[in-house]
Amino acid sequence: MTRFVDMHMHAGFAPDPAALAAELADAGIASFANTVTPQEYARLSPTLASAPGMRLGLGLHPWWVGTPELGSLDDALAAFERDLATTCFVGEVGLDFWPSRAHTKEAQLEALTRIAQLCAAKGNVLMSLHSVKAERELFDVLEASGCLERCTCILHSYGGPSDQLMRAVDNGCFFSIGRRMLASKRGREYARILPDDCLLVESDLPASQGASISADELAAELAWVIDELACIRGVGAESLRDAINARSVALLGLQAA
Numbered sequence: 001m002t003r004f005v006d007m008h009m010h011a012g013f014a015p016d017p018a019a020l021a022a023e024l025a026d027a028g029i030a031s032f033a034n035t036v037t038p039q040e041y042a043r044l045s046p047t048l049a050s051a052p053g054m055r056l057g058l059g060l061h062p063w064w065v066g067t068p069e070l071g072s073l074d075d076a077l078a079a080f081e082r083d084l085a086t087t088c089f090v091g092e093v094g095l096d097f098w099p100s101r102a103h104t105k106e107a108q109l110e111a112l113t114r115i116a117q118l119c120a121a122k123g124n125v126l127m128s129l130h131s132v133k134a135e136r137e138l139f140d141v142l143e144a145s146g147c148l149e150r151c152t153c154i155l156h157s158y159g160g161p162s163d164q165l166m167r168a169v170d171n172g173c174f175f176s177i178g179r180r181m182l183a184s185k186r187g188r189e190y191a192r193i194l195p196d197d198c199l200l201v202e203s204d205l206p207a208s209q210g211a212s213i214s215a216d217e218l219a220a221e222l223a224w225v226i227d228e229l230a231c232i233r234g235v236g237a238e239s240l241r242d243a244i245n246a247r248s249v250a251l252l253g254l255q256a257a
Helices: 017-026 038-048 073-084 099-122 135-145 162-170 185-193 215-233 237-252
Strands: 004-009 029-033 054-056 058-060 089-096 126-132 152-156 174-177 199-201
Touching: 004 152, 004 174, 004 199, 004 215, 004 237, 017 029, 017 038, 017 054, 017 215, 029 215, 029 237, 038 054, 038 058, 038 073, 058 073, 073 099, 089 099, 089 135, 089 152, 099 135, 126 135, 135 162, 174 185, 185 215, 199 215, 199 237, 215 237
Parallel strands: 004 029, 029 054, 058 089, 089 126, 126 152, 152 174, 174 199
Antiparallel strands: none
């Protein structure tokens, strides 16, 4: 039985990703495990791509653009294109124009534009998207590439302006909501007004490379998010969880349980 579905987490950050995947499966927790570089995806794919209840996303996170871990952007995009032939799950990708990351803005745009073009050409790709102070640019890229029409887009922990929130809703995007989004007044208001049929939940855990997380801790995090979300929206937590689980299982192409 599926107890929870975590629509944005980082199994690769755990000390033993395969052991975490097995523990989550035993606990009835399905997940969309995002990676941050094509190298991480290639390292994890042999064990996690077939893990029960888990879908592994091919990622190129904007924080890693311009870092030694990613290496040459051309090489990283070539690896992304090669590995996209093996999967329909992409994440974490996006844009982050926070002042400390402004120096990589053009490289980020280059990366996301190419990623979006590749995903739109493939079609039917589920994408988990990061955006900080770059929401308009993010949607411009997704729209111009055809991703909004040909792929399914999830906004991870959205905190941007309300006009871009409605732009996302109008284009059929989903929103994965977690503790970080619910920590702000704006995020809680968005969680209140979003349509029922675009709601998902996430843990975004483990929080950093090498951090330990147990299935019980992850379940407790998701239960807290659902309880808070139910309170904000004035609905029952159990019925909300069941609806979100069903929606998430369908997006991940998992067998309902």
